[in-house]
Amino acid sequence: MKTAAGYLSFFTVALALGVASSPARANGLDVLEEFLRSAKTGRAEFTQVVTAPVKDGQTARTKTSSGTFEFQRPGRFRFAYSKPFAQVIVADGKTLWLHDVDLNQVxxxxxxxxxxxxxAAILASASSIQALQADFTLTAAPDAEGLQWATATPKAKDGQVQSVKVGFRGKELAALDILDSFGQRSRLTFSKVELNPQLPAGAFDFKTPTGADVLRQ
Structure with missing residues (x-):
């Protein structure tokens, strides 16, 4: 699961956490547009299930992790994984930090x-649908699982991500479905979503723990 969390840090979601009510006939792309416009801060709990590509004669292998997420648009977020391993991913607007607590490595x-x-660009960085379209081709996807979906396909062909689907239930962000370039699928499901809460000062500050090994890339 550490691999999945690390992958999240370098592709990585924040996640905005809810949107204002949309018209009854709005599709997933309409809801995503409103989400980008209205969600300035947010927080939620999440569960992440990573499914490896199925090989001949094998059953699907999955790994599950969980934690909390906060964001402040533009460009600040914190993923705090608590299970099965403690790991923290923080973007402070300039620098992205990944802290593996067990290894004490940053x-x-x-x-x-x-x-x-x-x-992460979808969830925490882009402030409008137009800004997102600089890097993604955006389309409305069919409703499924009781959710409205929008699909974002990166325009660059050499990245780690093949596609991202964002699912909304009413006014809230409900799910994120990521397919990477190796065929691995990562599904994040959100709960206890709060839209535009007052976040504490320093919520996205990161201080390197004493004695931690620091790797700069």
């Missing part, structure tokens, strides 16, 4: 280079 990257056409 990986540091420039945020602008690390995010790009990633789920």
């Amino acid at each position: 990986t540091v990257r420039q945020q602008a280079q690390a995010l790009g056409a990633t789920p």
Whole structure:
């Protein structure tokens, strides 16, 4: 699951957490547009299930993790994984930090280079549908599982992500479905969603723990 969390950090979601009520006939792309416009801050709990590509004669292998997420648009977010391993991913607007608590190791990257056409750009960075269209081709997907869906396909063909589907239930972000370039699927399901809460000062500050190994990329 650490691999999945690390992958999340370098593609990585924040996630905005809800949207204002949309017209009855609105599709998933309409809801995504309103979400980008109205969700300035947010927080939620999440469960992430990563499914490896199925090989001949094998059953699907999955790994599950869970934690909390906060964001402040534009470009600030925190994923705090609690199970099965403690891991923290923080974007402070300039730098992306990944802290593996068990290893006491911190990986540091420039945020602008690390995010790009990633789920994190959809959830926490882009402030409008027009900004998102610089890096993604956006389409409305058919309703499924009781959710309205929008699909974002990166325009760059050499990235880690093949496609991202964002699912909404009414006014709330409900799910994120990510297919990577190796055929691995990562599904994040959100609960206890709060839209535009007042987040504490320093919510996206990161201080390197004493004695941690620091890797700069």
